[in-house]
Amino acid sequence: MLRSIMGEEVHILGAGLSGLAAATILAKSDREVHVYEVRHDSGARFDGDFQGIENWTSEMDFFDELEEWGLNSKEFKSDSFGIVDLIHPDDVITKPETDGVAFRVVERGTADHTIDQGFKRMAIESGVKIHYGVRKSPEECDIVAAGPKESSAVAFGEIFETSHQNLVAFQLNDKLAPGAYSYMIIIDGIGLICTCLWRKQKKSGRYLNETIAWYERNYELDRKPIKRVGGKGDFGVPTKYVSDGRYYVGEAGGLQDFMWGFGMRYAITSGVLAAKSILGECDYEREVRNRLLPLVKASAINRFLLNRVGDRGFKLVANYWMRDQRKKGDGLAFMKWLYQPGILRRALWPLTRIGMLRKNKLGDGRIVYRMPFRKSLKRDDWEQSLEAEIVGNQWKSIQKSGGSLSFTESED
Numbered sequence: 001m002l003r004s005i006m007g008e009e010v011h012i013l014g015a016g017l018s019g020l021a022a023a024t025i026l027a028k029s030d031r032e033v034h035v036y037e038v039r040h041d042s043g044a045r046f047d048g049d050f051q052g053i054e055n056w057t058s059e060m061d062f063f064d065e066l067e068e069w070g071l072n073s074k075e076f077k078s079d080s081f082g083i084v085d086l087i088h089p090d091d092v093i094t095k096p097e098t099d100g101v102a103f104r105v106v107e108r109g110t111a112d113h114t115i116d117q118g119f120k121r122m123a124i125e126s127g128v129k130i131h132y133g134v135r136k137s138p139e140e141c142d143i144v145a146a147g148p149k150e151s152s153a154v155a156f157g158e159i160f161e162t163s164h165q166n167l168v169a170f171q172l173n174d175k176l177a178p179g180a181y182s183y184m185i186i187i188d189g190i191g192l193i194c195t196c197l198w199r200k201q202k203k204s205g206r207y208l209n210e211t212i213a214w215y216e217r218n219y220e221l222d223r224k225p226i227k228r229v230g231g232k233g234d235f236g237v238p239t240k241y242v243s244d245g246r247y248y249v250g251e252a253g254g255l256q257d258f259m260w261g262f263g264m265r266y267a268i269t270s271g272v273l274a275a276k277s278i279l280g281e282c283d284y285e286r287e288v289r290n291r292l293l294p295l296v297k298a299s300a301i302n303r304f305l306l307n308r309v310g311d312r313g314f315k316l317v318a319n320y321w322m323r324d325q326r327k328k329g330d331g332l333a334f335m336k337w338l339y340q341p342g343i344l345r346r347a348l349w350p351l352t353r354i355g356m357l358r359k360n361k362l363g364d365g366r367i368v369y370r371m372p373f374r375k376s377l378k379r380d381d382w383e384q385s386l387e388a389e390i391v392g393n394q395w396k397s398i399q400k401s402g403g404s405l406s407f408t409e410s411e412d
């Protein structure tokens with residue numbers, strides 16, 4: 001039996017961001033920490049894709065928070081943005097902007113400059129022992145940081161070379177991204193176009209092909225595909241965050257953003273809080289309930305409302321966002337407002353739980369209210385455009401000559 005939370009050793013399942021954040025804080029306080037990771041390296045779940053770390057769920061800048069926790073944001077490359085191209089469902093492009101940092105883009109994967117390798121370096125420098133290629137069960141560990149288990153939604157993307165300048169575009173479009181959004185991120189000559197499917201589809205590749213065709217029509221991309229990437233998101237609210245003495249952090253603990261899938265900040269924050277709780281500095285269950293759960297619930301309520309609308313609803317959201325920016329002079333104010341658990345939003349929680357989430361009893365006895373992967377709708381069935389077919393064929397020929405696809409839905 002490995003578990004020894006009362007002694008010096010701490011055992012952590014998963015060397016993703018949540019596990020490594022927890023491990024680093026604990027090792028800095030002289031705990032002996034072992035992290036077990038089934039993959040060959042941290043970040044291997046991803047493959048060079050860009051992800052955004054949001055800066056709107058608290059008043060404090062997230063990088064200042066990291067510094068306060070003793071985590072060094074200079075260990076990985078990040079690019080700050082105060083502006084985004086907001087693409088409305090009718091193809092109008094507007095620009096929400098703020099004076100400060102709205103979000104930062106980081107790269108995921110196993111290259112030196114990725115956030116995953118940055119967190120791995122911090123952990124190792126603090127004395128953490130990471131055991132790669134080792135599968136453990138939750139029962140053998142004190143902190144469960146094993147990431148998503150089920151699929152509530154998936155995202156597919158293509159990474160490409162481009163001559164376009166740095167840019168982040170965010171598109172609300174129920175056809176190209178059923179129930180969700182697509183995005184394009186370009187950093188230093190490398191682009192990622194990604195579509196998120198919040199409704200399960202057969203032949204999901206056609207959504208990515210059509211989305212890429214859309215961006216090619218609307219931006220001068222000069223696109224040269226490199227590889228395709230993707231993954232799943234698991235959205236669920238458990239009834240407990242500490243169960244049987246084990247701490248559930250990151251996506252394994254249901255700490256994910258139901259609205260847009262911005263899980264990195266929750267992963268790191270929950271890892272830090274679990275470590276501090278083990279060190280006797282706080283009570284993890286209470287901290288999560290006070291600090292993170294209200295945000296998760298607000299995001300779930302927003303998702304519940306979004307699930308009821310198609311493009312007409314998305315258009316209302318995009319227009320409201322821009323009106324709000326004109327009124328307040330700050331495009332970030334709308335995003336902050338979306339996560340405020342006001343009286344009206346809180347009143348919608350019981351309805352959200354009944355209408356959108358399903359009660360699951362997990363093997364270890366924990367109860368989780370999960371968002372199932374929703375069924376496709378009639379309107380999701382449409383004819384592919386000629387341009388999208390060309391994009392698809394181009395990808396097939398690149399794949400034949402070695403282009404990699406890092407994702408299958410049956411992963412993990």
Ligand SMILES: Cc1cc2nc3c(=O)[nH]c(=O)nc-3n(C[C@H](O)[C@H](O)[C@H](O)COP(=O)(O)OP(=O)(O)OC[C@H]3O[C@@H](n4cnc5c(N)ncnc54)[C@H](O)[C@@H]3O)c2cc1C
Binds near residue numbers: 045232263
């Ligand atoms: C395509 C895609 C795009 C995304 N974009 C964004 C974004 O723009 N912004 C954002 O904030 N978030 C984004 N997310 C979500 C974000 O990546 C995750 O929420 C976050 O990485 C979760 O971190 P974690 O530490 O909880 O889990 P993970 O990063 O999944 O780490 C868990 C680790 O545990 C390991 N593991 C699992 N089971 C075992 C076992 N039995 N034994 C040993 N090891 C095990 C896994 O191999 C994995 O490495 C995206 C996710 C996807 C899939």
